[in-house]
Amino acid sequence: QQQVKQSPQSLIVQKGGISIINCAYENTAFDYFPWYQQFPGKGPALLIAIRPDVSEKKEGRFTISFNKSAKQFSLHIMDSQPGDSATYFCAASTGGSNYKLTFGKGTLLTVNP
Amino acid sequence: NAGVTQTPKFQVLKTGQSMTLQCAQDMNHEYMSWYRQDPGMGLRLIHYSVGAGITDQGEVPNGYNVSRSTTEDFPLRLLSAAPSQTSVYFCASSYALGFGETQYFGPGTRLLVL
Numbered sequence: 625q626q627q628v629k630q631s632p633q634s635l636i637v638q639k640g641g642i643s644i645i646n647c648a649y650e651n652t653a654f655d656y657f658p659w660y661q662q663f664p665g666k667g668p669a670l671l672i673a674i675r676p677d678v679s680e681k682k683e684g685r686f687t688i689s690f691n692k693s694a695k696q697f698s699l700h701i702m703d704s705q706p707g708d709s710a711t712y713f714c715a716a717s718t719g720g721s722n723y724k725l726t727f728g729k730g731t732l733l734t735v736n737p
Numbered sequence: 738n739a740g741v742t743q744t745p746k747f748q749v750l751k752t753g754q755s756m757t758l759q760c761a762q763d764m765n766h767e768y769m770s771w772y773r774q775d776p777g778m779g780l781r782l783i784h785y786s787v788g789a790g791i792t793d794q795g796e797v798p799n800g801y802n803v804s805r806s807t808t809e810d811f812p813l814r815l816l817s818a819a820p821s822q823t824s825v826y827f828c829a830s831s832y833a834l835g836f837g838e839t840q841y842f843g844p845g846t847r848l849l850v851l
Contacts, residue, residue: 630779658840667741667827667842668780713779722831722840723768723787724795727779 627651628716630728637735643701645731647714650695654716658725659688659699662711671712672699704735739763741843743828749849750818758813758846760828768831769811770795770840771803773824780827786811818850 629648637643647657658673674681674688674697681688687700701708711732715725744759762769770785772795782795786805800822802814811830815822825847831840 633777665844667829667844669842670839722838723770723829724782724785725770725780725840726796727772727781729777729779 627726628714628728630714630731632731633729634732635734637704637733639704639706639735639737641704641735643699643704643708643733643735645699645712645714645733646696647698647716647728648694648696649716651716651718651726652695653718654726656717656720656722657688657690657697658715658722659686660713660715660727662713662730668713701733704733706735706737709733709735741828741830741841743826743843743846745846746844747847747849749851750815751851752819754818756815756818758815758826758828758848760811760813760843761809762811762828762830762841763809764830764832764841765808766830766832766841767808768840769805770829771801771811771813772827772829773797773822774827774845775824783813783826815848818848820850822848823850824848 659671660668661671662668685702690697711730713730714728741762771783772780774780781797784803786792825845828843829840
């Protein structure tokens with residue numbers, strides 16, 4: 625049973641465009657929703673995270689939008705740059721447990737120059 | 738600060754062999770986890786630890802053992818390797834529970850079981 629569903633599997637965006645990656649979850653006990661960025665040959669790195677008591681969080685060009693009633697959250701990358709090309713994973717956990725994450729399957733983002 | 742280190746970087750095993758994947762962190766983190774990453778599957782939690790002497794199973798624990806004798810080290814043991822365990826393994830650590838506390842990942846160990 626896949627508890628966090630991520631889409632699309634891959635995404636190609638032109639430089640300067642907006643990249644949008646979506647995730648949906650089933651477990652209503654989830655209360656911590658981070659996004660991770662992974663470059664080839666490297667481990668994932670935390671990009672941004674949100675709690676369900678806020679609908680949006682912005683850090684620089686990266687924004688998480690959260691819809692608790694729909695059990696969905698999304699990552700928006702504004703002014704996408706070639707350096708943003710990476711695999712992005714959404715994740716979720718309960719009890720704020722950042723060490724026990726359930727991950728989506730990932731989205732390979734390619735930003736063309 | 739070396740962060741989270743993993744050894745070896747790459748390993749080839751034959752079916753039935755055993756081995757230990759090493760993980761160490763020098764950030765005095767209480768929480769450590771092991772994940773495996775397979776193409777198109779994301780990362781899946783194998784085992785985790787909330788402190789020295791305390792471990793628990795994650796989503797895919799079968800075929801793997803862990804122990805946590807010190808805060809710094811969290812080795813993952815494959816008792817009898819199978820081709821289905823071919824994967825990239827990541828160790829991660831974090832300081833505390835809660836929102837905003839980052840989980841740091843190591844560089845990974847790529848394992849091929851023939």
